[in-house]
Amino acid sequence: MYVRTSTRKTSDGRSVRYLQLAHNEWDPAVQRSRTKVLYSFGREDDLDRAGIQRLVAALSRLLDPAAAASATAPGGLEFTEARPLGGVHVLDALWRRLGIDAALRARLSGRRLGERAERILFALVANRALAPSSKLAATSWIAHDVHIDGLDTVVDEACYRAMDWLLEVEPALAEEVFHATAHLLNLEVDLLFFDTTSTYFETDEADDPVGRDEHGHRVGDDAEPVSEAGFRSFGKSKDHRDDLPQVIVGMAVTRDGIPVRCWCWPGNTADSALIRQVKADMRAWSLARVVWVADRGFASAANRRFLQQGGGHYILGEKLRGGTPAADAALSRQGRYQTVRDNLQVKEVRLAPDLADDRFVVCYNPAEAERDAATRARHVAALTELIDGTDTLPRSRRDELAGVISTKPHLKRYLRRTPGGLLRVDAAAIKTEANLDGKYLLRTSDPTLSTEDIALGYKQLLEVERGWRTMKQVIDLRPVYHRKEDRIRAHVILCWLALLHIRIIETTTGRTWPTVRDELQRLQAITYTGPAGTFRQTTTLTKTQRDLLTALDIEAPKKILDLATRG
Incomplete structure (x- = not known):
């Protein structure tokens, strides 16, 4: 298909050009091709250029952004490449809104790493959210497959240096990010949910045991270790891969599903005491009254006493089989259930003071x-x-x-x-x-919560499980391509930061991240090269992309991103 030009003489002797849209068709009767006119645009000097431009734009919407850019390239310019822009643009806007860029740059002052390290860490977080890969593959992704403001290329050594430094500043960074997120989303932090998971490594060899403190960190030669363990160790796998070494990952999540912090322990660490470390680590955050919510793996008497320190409380799952005498007594008590919501019925059981001071709530789901x-x-x-x-x-x-x-x-x-x-x-x-069908038993130390709040509060623990699914299936927490302990810990932090951005986007837009990501990635940065130089511009926003940016209160990217003229 092509534009055909024909010339005719007018009565006064002037030559007038006419434009037609035509294509060639094979005529089997005469065994040759013939020209067929599809549409006549009329005289060239009387052409409806605005109408043609609207037609080209309408047809371009049927193509992918790269093909559309090539088809509509201005005269004299050559279309050279197209890179996805929308996902990185949104993630970068949230990164800055949460103050992560400023927090990192402030701590980079005077360091040899330079401010470029902040951009590298953002690129690695964006890679986890958009196209999870190894750090080596991420460098190629940054250089060739995405447009990141302020970062064109990076080498893998720079990624590793930035990750090592991130591990140093993580405690202070996590607190700043939490308070910024709480202010941004007006988070309710009256309930904090905690759970752990494991992630395994495709190797038959566990790490050599080293001395560790009570938090699972390596100790120096001048400190007395509490235990000895390799970081990648064999343990009880929640992925049903007891045959492979693993590490334990813990996460604290708000009732809105926002992950506020992540932890990492050696793979043979038992769950029971971890929640005590988590509460101690977050004590300095000056949180208001907090009720900790966790499953039955954390319901030991020592944990219950620790969680009540400082006026705190807990909602913990209790074992239905082989539990405590108090739990057995709670299950055996008769009483009438009260329907709350979501096909959930509850009844509170008051025990004699010599059995337990806590309140017990039996939950029953008929379905x-x-x-x-x-x-x-x-x-x-x-x-x-x-x-x-x-x-x-x-x-x-x-x-x-x-x-x-x-x-x-x-x-x-x-x-x-x-x-x-x-x-x-x-x-x-x-x-x-x-007698246990459809039932689960909860134990709480809070005297003010209603039975409905207790049951529904515990039910929200599913938000942590949803976070684990996203970490493993979308962000690709596993496979981990690192073998050094510090790099593995930094990798987990990057995954946490990616999950934080994803959950903020999902909470704000009401859409799943894969859906949002796929739509945003259709917004691209396209590059043209010509005699005068090179410039990069964005494709036209679709209505869906515009609605997503509006919901997130993020400005659209500039139309012209870069302009480089030749001297």
């Missing part, structure tokens, strides 16, 4: 109870099929089968052995389990 009953029925049916007809087997064969069943916890709990060694389905165990 979850139906699922539990159906799951148990499948397990009992599978167990029945396994042991059916075993009475005729030798005892050694029955012992062997019982050993196999003992490796399957979902079947083991329903198996009973008679004094004679026969295998039976345990009807009493089934009845006990049925």
